[in-house]
Amino acid sequence: MNKSGERNARLLLVDDDKSLLRLLTIRLEGEGYQVTAVEDGQAALRKIRSEDFDVVLSDLRMPGLDGLSLFEEIMGVRKDIPVILMTAHGTISDAVAATQRGVFGFLPKPVDHDELRKLLQKALSQSLSVQPEDWCKDIITRAPEMTSVMDQAFRIAQREVSVLISGASGTGKELLANAIHRASNRRDKPFIAINCGALPENLLESELFGHAKGAFTGAVHANPGLFREADGGTLFLDEIGDMPMTLQVKLLRALQERQIRPVGSAKHVDIDVRIISATHKDLHKEMGEGTFREDLYYRLNVVNLKLPSLKERSEDIPLLARTLLQQSGQRHGVNVTQFSDDAMQLMVKSEWPGNVRQLVNVVEQCVALTQTPVIPLHLVQQALSATRQSWPTLTEARDAFEQKYLHKLLKMTDGNVTRAAELAGRNRTDMHKLMKKHELDAGDFR
Incomplete structure (x- = not known):
């Protein structure tokens, strides 16, 4: 117990290097932790099954059960325990792989004690107070394919990483995004959702970034925008694949700089939001066709969760x-x-x-x-x-109208793209992009 009468945090330390194990035990006990030290993964598992720990600090490379395998075994027993891995052989790819699988943190050896202290404090401050049944109460499943997705979602919920949820329409992408929010340390802040395909470009920009009073006709009041409404919480960008290219650039800049500039304003505003996005589209295909930015894709897709169809x-x-x-x-x-x-x-x-x-x-x-x-x-x-023959979504209805409109337009103009663009009020480049999107060839109308 500490001086205030509260239980000191319990830490399970796992390393096959006996000298380092002794050194870290002495240092961490000096910091006030209750430390249990073991020399291999199997011993660690036995401890996990019989005792209660707040954090696990383990070596990555160990004989027998290595750190990542130990992590996977721990998640099968206790999903709420943050696991931090250490290694003398660490690489960036190791860190990325470990983080994507849900490992809380990654430390190179020799361990910097200040960095370790900060990481342990962060892990403890973010320990889940939410019960497993609370965070995913709206998702009903017992299928192994879905359970696997939910396990991964629970692991990465408290990691400050962007998540891309992919899957067909109707699979529950927003439900999963909301569940991740409830399992995160942002759960007491807002969860704000917007469908990026449901609004025209100018309205979508105003909704996301806000606008100043008088920024455009009808802007009689300032609008803070959804980024600021979600401050401290989670912003869910549904159907991100439908976002226009010009807005993709602005979104990327906002995520990189952690700032937004409302429409019609000269001032930048700091933002603190976690982004979860979703799409039913194949974004790799969209990138290949030049309709989705590759740099934005990698910014959004730190962790990808794919929802199975029903x-x-x-x-x-x-x-x-x-x-x-x-x-x-x-x-x-x-x-x-x-x-x-x-x-x-x-x-x-x-x-x-x-x-x-x-x-x-x-x-x-x-x-x-x-x-x-x-x-x-x-x-x-x-x-x-x-x-x-169910009622289509707004995105599906818009795409269907767009295709019929272009087909009729090209037929009227005998495949003259310049004339078709003029009638549509678009430039030739936009017209060619739209034709490519809907797989229309001007030659078929001549």
Whole structure:
């Protein structure tokens, strides 16, 4: 116990170098830590399973169970313990790999004691007070593919790194982003989300960075912008692949300088936000086509989490369907208890192109139409048929309109790109980019 009567932090020290083990034990006990020192990974695991520790400090290169393998084993037992790795053979690639897998920190040997002290204090200050069931309470799963993603998300939640969540529409990217926020040390600050494909460029810039009063027609009041609204917390940029190139440049500058400049203002404003972004697009393909900046991609994609489709986690369908049925029934005051066996079998076998979002829609339709407590097969068939032609997202609708518009425009102008650009109020470069995006060839219209 320390002088204030609180328990001193318990540290598990793991290193096969006995002399270094003794030296670090003496130093850390002098700092007030309760230190348990062991010489190999297996001994460390036995301690983890039988005792409670606040931080693990381990060598990376050890005979038998090395530091990274030990970390993976610890995460299978206690996901909330920060693990710091040390190595005399450290490289940048080691540090990056360790951080991406969820290791809290990485220290080269010989260990700088001031750096170690700072890292230990940071690890302790960020120790999770949130319980595992609290941070991911909105995500219902038991599928191994999803559990693996959730484990990784939990590990990196408190690391101040940007996360890119990829996956098809409807897989729950915003739910995962919100869960990461709740598991982070920013959980008491705002979580702000915006869909980058839902607004035209000028409005998106104003929403993100804010604007000064009088910056443009209609700007009768200053707008702080979402970066400042999310100060200290998390800003979730959904469908980042739809962000216009000019705004990508401004976003990159804001992330590099940790400052923004509101539209119409000459002043820069400091920002403190964590960025989580998401996309259903293949950003590697977008970079190859010149529609997404490579430098921004690597700034956003420090850690990538890929969400599986609902079809890939089919064992979750009965669990999700029952939970959604109960919630929908309570919300609408409808007495429903379950799906019939054949109705559930149909749902498990279905393709679910709209993923979890489509499943929610199907359950809602069934609850609205049922006249019995047990949802019959024909209602599920009807709802599945209806949702296969479900209402498109704004991004999907805009892309569909854009393609039809360009097709008609090129047909009207007999494939004359210059004339088509004039009619559309765009320049030739923009027109060629749009045609490439929608795989249209001017020669096909001549």
